[in-house]
Amino acid sequence: QQQVKQSPQSLIVQKGGISIINCAYENTAFDYFPWYQQFPGKGPALLIAIRPDVSEKKEGRFTISFNKSAKQFSLHIMDSQPGDSATYFCAASKGGGGSNYKLTFGKGTLLTVNP
């Protein structure tokens, strides 16, 4: 049973465009939703995260939108740049207060931003 479903599997965007990656979860006990960014040859690194008490969180060009009733959350990358080309993973965990201690990951989205 896949607990976190991520789409699309791959995405091509032109420089300056908006990249949108979506995730849906099934377990209502999840209370922490991070996004990780992975460049080739490197391990994933935390990009941005949200807890379900807010519907949106923005950090620079990166925004998470969260819809608790629909059990969905998404990553928006504004003004996408070639340097944003990477694989993005959504994830979820439970632990009372947003513990990161055991994450369930989506399958990943390979983002390519063309110059």
Added chain:
Amino acid sequence: DADVTQTPRNRITKTGKRIMLECSQTKGHDRMYWYRQDPGLGLRLIYYSFDVKDINKGEISDGYSVSRQAQAKFSLSLESAIPNQTALYFCATSGGGRQHFGDGTRLSIL
């Protein structure tokens, strides 16, 4: 994350061999993890450890074993490697509100 070091970075071996992947960290975190990454399948948890005396199976532990030698060291073993264990393996720690990943070991089993 340079504070989480995995060795070796690349390994090619044959079916049936015993393999050990090593992970060390200088972050001082108690919690450590081993993940496997396959194209199109994302990251899947193999084992995790909340401290030296606590080791837990993840979702795909069959065919793998681990050893937590110290707070800073967490090793993953494949007792008898098989080709479908060919993958990219990541070690991670958790603390400071995030998981910190090493740069991975690319393992190929022929």
